[in-house]
Amino acid sequence: xxxxxxxxxxxxxxxxxxxxxGAVLLLFFYSVVKVQQKASxxxxxxxxxxxxxxxxxxxxxxxxxxxxxxxxxxxxxxxxYEYYINNVNKPFDAKSVFAPDRLQGKRLMTxxxxxxxxxxxxxxxxxxxxxxxxxxxxxxxxxxxxPRASPDGHHDxxxxxxxxxxxxxxxxxxxxxxxxxxxxxxxxxxxxTRIVYFxxxxxxxxxxxxxxxxxxxPLKDRPDQSVTAIVIAGDDLDGSGMIYYFEKNGANFNYExxxxxxxxxxxxxxxxxxxxDVYECGIRKAFDRMEMITAVxxxxxxxxxxxxxxxxxxxxxxxxxxxxxxxxxxVTDMIDSNHFDKTYFETLQHDINLLERTNRDTxxxxxARIY
Amino acid sequence: MKRGQIKIAETxxxxxxxxxxxxxxxxFFGGVEQKGLKEAEQDAFELRTINVAQMVLFLPxxxxxxxxxxxIDCIDVYKLAGFLDNYDDHKLYYFSIFGKSKITLAQTYxxxxxxxxxxxxxxxxxxxLVTNIPVSIYxxxxxxxxxxxxxxxxxx
Numbered sequence: 469x470x471x472x473x474x475x476x477x478x479x480x481x482x483x484x485x486x487x488x489x490g491a492v493l494l495l496f497f498y499s500v501v502k503v504q505q506k507a508s509x510x511x512x513x514x515x516x517x518x519x520x521x522x523x524x525x526x527x528x529x530x531x532x533x534x535x536x537x538x539x540x541x542x543x544x545x546x547x548x549y550e551y552y553i554n555n556v557n558k559p560f561d562a563k564s565v566f567a568p569d570r571l572q573g574k575r576l577m578t579x580x581x582x583x584x585x586x587x588x589x590x591x592x593x594x595x596x597x598x599x600x601x602x603x604x605x606x607x608x609x610x611x612x613x614x615p616r617a618s619p620d621g622h623h624d625x626x627x628x629x630x631x632x633x634x635x636x637x638x639x640x641x642x643x644x645x646x647x648x649x650x651x652x653x654x655x656x657x658x659x660x661t662r663i664v665y666f667x668x669x670x671x672x673x674x675x676x677x678x679x680x681x682x683x684x685x686p687l688k689d690r691p692d693q694s695v696t697a698i699v700i701a702g703d704d705l706d707g708s709g710m711i712y713y714f715e716k717n718g719a720n721f722n723y724e725x726x727x728x729x730x731x732x733x734x735x736x737x738x739x740x741x742x743x744x745d746v747y748e749c750g751i752r753k754a755f756d757r758m759e760m761i762t763a764v765x766x767x768x769x770x771x772x773x774x775x776x777x778x779x780x781x782x783x784x785x786x787x788x789x790x791x792x793x794x795x796x797x798x799v800t801d802m803i804d805s806n807h808f809d810k811t812y813f814e815t816l817q818h819d820i821n822l823l824e825r826t827n828r829d830t831x832x833x834x835x836a837r838i839y
Numbered sequence: 840m841k842r843g844q845i846k847i848a849e850t851x852x853x854x855x856x857x858x859x860x861x862x863x864x865x866x867f868f869g870g871v872e873q874k875g876l877k878e879a880e881q882d883a884f885e886l887r888t889i890n891v892a893q894m895v896l897f898l899p900x901x902x903x904x905x906x907x908x909x910x911i912d913c914i915d916v917y918k919l920a921g922f923l924d925n926y927d928d929h930k931l932y933y934f935s936i937f938g939k940s941k942i943t944l945a946q947t948y949x950x951x952x953x954x955x956x957x958x959x960x961x962x963x964x965x966x967x968l969v970t971n972i973p974v975s976i977y978x979x980x981x982x983x984x985x986x987x988x989x990x991x992x993x994x995x
Contacts, residue, residue, distance in 0.1 A: 482846060482847070485847065485850065486850070489854060518882075518886065521886075522889065526893060529896075562932060562935060584907050586906075586907075760925065760929055761900060763921070763928075764918055764922055765921065767917075767921030768915075768917040771920060827906065831906075836979035836980055837904075837906065839904060
């Protein structure tokens with residue numbers, strides 16, 4: 469009896485020992501798998517982030533072409549300064565990048581445009597994907613008599629913008645109307661929808677608050693954060709004007725913020741930017757670059773002027789650098805005051821027009837170009 | 840020694856051998872991973888070299904332009920002079936895009952002439968990659984083109 473008792477204690481001890489060792493082994497392998505999974509996620513994130521950095525760097529230089537990039541199924545978060553994949557972040561540095569705050573899926577679309585003011589300043593990179601829907605509304609029937617109709621019967625600013633947009637984007641158009649029931653934009657269950665409205669230059673923040681654009685009825689039941697809108701308020705896409713941002717709140721749009729535009733490239737930037745903050749941040753980066761580039765042009769104009777002067781050349785008069793200096797002063801004023809408002813943009817646009825005219829004269833006179 | 844003790848000793852022996860094998864396995868796996876990491880590091884370095892080369896070629900501070908069109912692989916000598924003159928005011932910006940590298944413009948025809956555009960090589964680096972890109976160098980006053988190349992050295 470004593471013997472069999474000792475035997476059973478030994479057997480029980482063996483079982484307990486095996487159980488403890490088994491549990492330790494299981495824990496060990498579980499933690500190894502977990503660590504490996506984390507490392508693998510981070511490694512995929514790192515590889516994708518590095519690859520995307522190269523893609524973005526080359527995409528921003530290949531202007532005018534829309535690139536569709538196949539990527540591993542992942543979520544990429546964007547801010548104005550950096551992007552994140554699996555907690556790995558990569559900075560955009562001084563690049564002006566305009567994108568939604570989050571993109572999910574297996575494809576990315578990049579599209580870059582040169583920003584000229586009037587000389588090339590920088591490139592804007594727009595990032596989106598086919599799951600983000602852009603609806604551009606033609607305001608032709610908003611008022612009576614019909615405003616600014618182009619030869620094909622559409623509003624001229626609408627046509628100008630629509631013609632610029634690559635067809636590979638998830639874009640569509642409809643007519644704008646005062647009644648939300650009469651704006652025929654269906655609910656396609658899109659993850660994000662950005663609606664673009666046009667108004668003339670008389671539209672201001674008071675009107676933006678009291679008279680926001682009408683949210684198409686079929687989109688009223690979409691989650692609030694999935695539908696946003698901008699109003700392009702101006703008389704010329706290649707002039708200056710204002711961009712008003714709106715967020716959906718139930719069945720209506722609420723005015724959020726505003727920031728001016730100058731030339732059509734910045735209008736496109738406003739369309740692709742998540743909100744007014746991202747748009748403003750990208751434009752500020754562009755103006756920092758403009759200050760640097762304008763200083764180079766000032767130097768160049770002075771040097772060419774001296775050279776022509778020494779040669780007693782007839783072209784000297786074009787290189788007095790007055791207009792380049794005026795643009796430099798506009799940009800420095802804006803940056804120093806930290807106040808980017810419509811008036812500054814109008815003055816800058818005026819000086820840009822003058823420089824464009826002088827540059828055309830240099831071409832007509834077979835002189836070196838100012839830019 | 841009792842039978843039970845022998846069994847426990849056996850089990851412990853097996854466990855020791857098992858853990859030894861596992862340590863070897865983990866060591867081997869770590870070695871393979873490290874090799875992969877080094878390769879990835881090399882790839883990233885090569886990609887950075889390509890990025891720097893691209894950034895130099897597309898710098899609006901140097902590019903030849905004709906109104907709104909850009910002449911690729913061409914450097915305007917007057918813009919270049921402006922860039923060099925303003926460089927000190929924007930060192931940080933250029934460091935953010937070129938990092939640890941050296942960029943030289945070598946004019947080879949009609950006369951040989953070297954201009955250093957950017958030099959932030961430092962004294963400590965493990966390796967460097969050199970890329971030469973042929974470019975034309977434009978003088979807008981005389982409307983003449985010269986030949987040369989951009990030498991881009993990126994350090995790690």
